[in-house]
Amino acid sequence: MPATLYFLPEEVLFGETQGRVVAARRNHTDDCWAVNQVSKRVLEHFERPIALEDVCLRIVNEFAVDAATCRASIEPVFAKLEAMGWIEPLPAPGSGDSMRQPYLELLKRALVNLIYPEHELRMRFLAGAEAAPTRQARDRELRDIRWREPERYAELIRCKQVGGVLHGEPTRDSHTMVGLRRLDNIEYCARHVFADGVPGDFLEAGVCQGGAAIYLRALQVAFGQGSRRTWVADSFQGLPPPSEPADEKLDLTEQRFPWLSISEKAVRENFRTYELLSDQVRFLGGWFDQSLPGSDTGPLALLRIDADLYRSTRDVLDALYARVQPGGYVIVDDYHAFAACRQAVDEFRQAYGIADTLRTIDWTGVFWRKTAQ
Structure with missing residues (x-):
């Protein structure tokens, strides 16, 4: 074992x-x-x-x-x-497959791109103002960039571990920006859901390139829970323009941040890359206030919200929280990163008398386990 x-x-x-x-x-x-x-x-x-x-x-x-x-x-x-x-x-539901954890650990490292992280430094070098005088000089710089810039490389690795930003920009050249710590949190919640027999599907609202949702599906498959569905909800055109006073200074639209706008086709292909695209993976496209209230998700055992804005976060909670089953988990990615997101969560919890302990994952994420319907 x-x-x-x-x-x-x-x-x-x-x-x-x-x-x-x-x-x-x-x-x-x-x-x-x-x-x-x-x-x-x-x-x-x-x-x-x-x-x-x-x-x-x-x-x-x-x-x-x-x-x-x-x-x-x-x-x-x-x-x-x-x-x-x-x-x-950590609960270990199902059979004691000795290869399950090595698979999940490798998958996490692939999703955050800890497999070939130096490629990101190479792309930043090529996109930057630095210019090598000859092709050979450029090739040597690219070949040895990990050793030529050890401090920058170490900073990049740390950012990938904690889901941080590198020189003011997210580590966007990977299938998820949430970092290893928040992927570990997803696994922690999923293991408890499986071990305790909490019914329902998994859903992520706000998926960007899909990495965290891919990991949700991988956990279902790895633990023999493949009959559950994974719902992938996103506008697939970036974040909406600010419409609430709390969101006034958070213009995260495609016009300003193209990397936050990933098409449904691209996300589907990312699922396919990891051989995790199936009929049990369902896509919900559109703005959350339109796509979620009438969706046919049914009961949810795990709801992960990565919506940044007050309005978007509140739209997800308003539409889906009642579907989260007792014993299920709610994860909010941006609680400590954006005051607007934190306000939406705090107001919702207060309005509905939610007293379940809010637990901090890392510098930005929080989660709680729902104890009552």
Whole structure:
């Protein structure tokens, strides 16, 4: 059987007080923990799904200690983290397929383009003002760009891990911009849905190139839940112009940001690239206030919203939240990134008396598990 994976579902922040390094989960700052160097590294490793044995192996390699000493040092830290509820074992529904997790990990790395990330630096070089004097000089620059610009390369890798921006622009040359951490969050939610038998389909509203929705479908297939449908909702023509006071300064239309406007044909082809396009993948095209209210999605077990704007976020919640089943999850990608999105979520939750705990994934995303209809 594959080893049990553990995961830190909420973002942990590190700070210093009275000369000590302390760790705290965002929105739980009253629950601080003084950590040493080893404890900090253990926490950082659990930011991605990982087995305890693999954490020990990495600490052994990093701190040059023997395995027995490492295990004796880490196990109390691990036990404390689990007792505090900071880390959780990931459910493993279905058969224990030893190749499932390697497939999912490779797929995540492909979706964020951690397979050939240096190609993005090459494209930026070719699109920039830098000019090589000869073809040979240009070819050498492109060949060695990873080593010639190590700091920029490291920054790019970090952006892909956390779904950040590089020099003011999203890492757009990949099938998703959400980063590994938010893909891990999707997996965390899906595993709980499958393990607990929560009925319903998965839906993402606002898909850009489709990478996160592709991962939703991959999880259904990998866990033997292929009879569920994956709904792909988008205008497929970019974001609408601002129409609410809260959205006044958020002009994210195709005219200003062409990379946020991806056609349905292109998204379909991206699904096909990963051999995940099937009749169980359904597309809902159009502005959300028109395409979602009358859609025939039926019950939803997972609703992911990546709509940026107040109006678009509220349109999704108004149309689809009632369809999310108890035990299902709602994920909002842009909650901390855009005040307009945060306002839409907060107002909706307050209006409907939603008291389910809002948990922070990373610098922008949040999620909650619906406990009542």
